[in-house]
Amino acid sequence: MRLAHYLRTWSRIPISCRTYYRDSQQNGAIASSSQLSTEEVERLKESQDALRRKRRTEWKRRQGGQTFLDNVVIHLRAGKGGDGCVAFHREKFVPYGPPSGGNGGRGGDIYILPTSHLTTLSSVSTRVRGNPGGNGQGTWQNGKTGAPTIIRVPVGTIVRQLPHNDPRRAQDEYEAEEESLQGLSLEERKKKIRQRRWVHYPDWEDENMERDSFKDAERTMYRDERERRIQRQQRSINLVHLDLDSPMEEEQDVNAPLGLPRTRTFGHLLASGGAGGFGNPHFHGANNRSPKFATRGHEGERLSFWLELKLLADIGLVGMPNAGKSTLLRALTGGRAKTEIAGYAFTTLNPVVAVVRVADDGSFEGKARGMVYDETRVEEQREKELRDSGVLANAMTRNQRPSSSIDPDELAASPKSLESFRFTVADNPGLLENASDNVGLGHSFLKSIERSLALVYVVDLSSEAPWEDLRVLRDELEKYKPGMSPKARMVLANKADLLGEDGQDEAVRNAKEKLRRLEQFVAEDMVAPVQDADGNVIVTRQLDVVPISAKYSMNMRKVVGLMRKYVEEARQDSTSIATMSNSNLTSDVGAVPVV
Numbered sequence: 018m019r020l021a022h023y024l025r026t027w028s029r030i031p032i033s034c035r036t037y038y039r040d041s042q043q044n045g046a047i048a049s050s051s052q053l054s055t056e057e058v059e060r061l062k063e064s065q066d067a068l069r070r071k072r073r074t075e076w077k078r079r080q081g082g083q084t085f086l087d088n089v090v091i092h093l094r095a096g097k098g099g100d101g102c103v104a105f106h107r108e109k110f111v112p113y114g115p116p117s118g119g120n121g122g123r124g125g126d127i128y129i130l131p132t133s134h135l136t137t138l139s140s141v142s143t144r145v146r147g148n149p150g151g152n153g154q155g156t157w158q159n160g161k162t163g164a165p166t167i168i169r170v171p172v173g174t175i176v177r178q179l180p181h182n183d184p185r186r187a188q189d190e191y192e193a194e195e196e197s198l199q200g201l202s203l204e205e206r207k208k209k210i211r212q213r214r215w216v217h218y219p220d221w222e223d224e225n226m227e228r229d230s231f232k233d234a235e236r237t238m239y240r241d242e243r244e245r246r247i248q249r250q251q252r253s254i255n256l257v258h259l260d261l262d263s264p265m266e267e268e269q270d271v272n273a274p275l276g277l278p279r280t281r282t283f284g285h286l287l288a289s290g291g292a293g294g295f296g297n298p299h300f301h302g303a304n305n306r307s308p309k310f311a312t313r314g315h316e317g318e319r320l321s322f323w324l325e326l327k328l329l330a331d332i333g334l335v336g337m338p339n340a341g342k343s344t345l346l347r348a349l350t351g352g353r354a355k356t357e358i359a360g361y362a363f364t365t366l367n368p369v370v371a372v373v374r375v376a377d378d379g380s381f382e383g384k385a386r387g388m389v390y391d392e393t394r395v396e397e398q399r400e401k402e403l404r405d406s407g408v409l410a411n412a413m414t415r416n417q418r419p420s421s422s423i424d425p426d427e428l429a430a431s432p433k434s435l436e437s438f439r440f441t442v443a444d445n446p447g448l449l450e451n452a453s454d455n456v457g458l459g460h461s462f463l464k465s466i467e468r469s470l471a472l473v474y475v476v477d478l479s480s481e482a483p484w485e486d487l488r489v490l491r492d493e494l495e496k497y498k499p500g501m502s503p504k505a506r507m508v509l510a511n512k513a514d515l516l517g518e519d520g521q522d523e524a525v526r527n528a529k530e531k532l533r534r535l536e537q538f539v540a541e542d543m544v545a546p547v548q549d550a551d552g553n554v555i556v557t558r559q560l561d562v563v564p565i566s567a568k569y570s571m572n573m574r575k576v577v578g579l580m581r582k583y584v585e586e587a588r589q590d591s592t593s594i595a596t597m598s599n600s601n602l603t604s605d606v607g608a609v610p611v612v
């Protein structure tokens with residue numbers, strides 16, 4: 018009881034406060050051990066930090082990549098069928114006409130439709146109910162069919178039906194009925210089951226129960242129900258799994274006759290509506306001339322699905338942990354991309370997508386002389402010092418300052434001409450050798466960049482053999498999906514600033530030699546085949562190799578120019594974009610834009 022109370026109270030505290038509380042507790046614990054020297058305290062803090070990071074990475078790894086993406090579980094309840102009607106025809110001189118109750122209409126189905134007008138799953142409701150069918154009426158009027166419900170999702174959504182044993186699944190229609198009957202006596206149970214299935218002529222319920230014709234009809238109904246249930250079970254062996262990679266636009270038919278739907282394409286069927294009930298003419302026969310009962314409509318299917326969205330980015334960064342992908346993303350976006358940078362592996366646990374804005378003259382937002390994109394921890398510390406010193410409190414805005422006092426770096430950072438092009442870049446977690454065997458974070462996160470127009474390798478030029486890293490990255494891409502590696506267009510040799518400065522002739526010569534070796538490897542071993550629609554190799558393509566320093570924002574303009582070129586080429590070839598989404602090998606390679 019006390020534990021429950023504690024958990025309830027704890028869960029009411031906002032997460033930020035909880036983190037603060039934990040941190041202050043830990044810091045307090047460290048500080049209280051006053052016998053320790055400052056150095057020892059620092060070391061202790063670092064080891065605690067390392068432990069926390071390790072736990073975080075391990076936790077992420079255990080998710081099997083399932084939390085990388087925008088995803089949602091939805092519960093569908095297709096429309097219930099309309100009830101049949103009990104009625105008898107009446108007209109002048111025909112006091113006892115034939116049975117004339119109409120059948121109920123079918124319940125509305127639920128469809129899913131990928132559309133290019135959406136980019137997130139946030140507009141998808143988690144509970145969707147189909148429209149019920151109309152009830153039948155007298156003079157043989159059948160009820161109308163429930164209108165279909167369409168769930169619109171962005172292109173790139175993967176739809177998976179949840180299996181029976183999945184705890185996230187909602188009850189199906191049979192389980193829901195069973196639950197509503199729990200706790201009732203046998204008699205009450207029977208009564209309720211009947212009430213759910215039959216419509217009687219006013220005051221004829223008891224009479225109907227006695228009749229053989231009703232008993233026969235009831236037997237037939239239960240037999241049909243059993244068969245339907247078996248069919249449903251068989252269907253659920255093949256769970257729905259859709260990869261909605263290309264948009265299906267709704268076809269509008271403005272000339273559709275009145276009363277018929279004007280939209281023709283509904284998308285993929287997910288849950289079927291229940292059948293309508295039978296009107297009393299259905300039970301008319303030689304041994305029942307005047308049936309005084311009809312059936313109610315069936316429940317629609319109740320199913321649960323898991324929707325998962327692959328992210329959309331024009332360029333995907335692929336590299337080993339610590340290669341500097343996050344630093345590069347921040348440099349490309351002028352620090353707007355809030356992705357964490359730190360000197361340990363697996364800092365980035367989720368893909369982060371950011372927009373790069375390019376001006377007419379090739380300059381881009383954020384490019385500034387002397388700009389340093391340091392580790393998040395260092396930048397935070399710097400910001401804190403600035404805040405504490407009170408500089409920020411009295412700072413004037415750019416408009417308040419006289420133009421002569423504006424820092425030239427700041428001027429350089431502001432766009433000189435109007436933005437003329439923008440594209441998105443995805444920063445990814447690091448990829449390791451044997452990621453396919455779930456080493457590191459595995460490579461399930463690559464799903465998010467599968468549909469990127471181009472990939473860019475980021476390697477650490479200061480490492481022993483950057484070409485070996487490149488080989489591993491290429492092989493891992495191929496292992497993830499054969500035909501994916503030819504999407505790579507460029508190799509960025511990062512951290513070039515570490516390889517010697519002006520004046521250090523020997524170091525500079527070594528750096529040049531290393532870069533030359535990398536270029537040679539790329540030219541010899543990383544040639545990408547470009548195929549035509551029939552799968553014939555029409556040309557081989559070299560990857561561009563560009564030495565950069567993401568941290569000091571060096572050579573960024575060239576990188577942005579090349580990225581822009583790749584994106585423009587791919588966008589121009591609109592057919593290639595359409596085929597790129599196909600999952601088979603030939604179309605994927607064929608989709609690589611021809612240069």
Ligand SMILES: Nc1nc2c(ncn2[C@@H]2O[C@H](COP(=O)(O)OP(=O)(O)OP(=O)(O)O)[C@@H](O)[C@H]2O)c(=O)[nH]1
Nearest residue numbers: 338339340341342343344359363364365447567568
């Ligand atoms: N000297 C130098 N250091 C860099 C450069 N780019 C990144 N770094 C440093 O390299 C370390 C790792 O950088 P990140 O950007 O976090 O690397 P990452 O590839 O995103 O790493 P993961 O997220 O773990 O995959 C940090 O300490 C950066 O400051 C660079 O161009 N020069």
Ligand SMILES: [Mg+2]
Nearest residue numbers: 342343364365
């Ligand atoms: Mg990172």
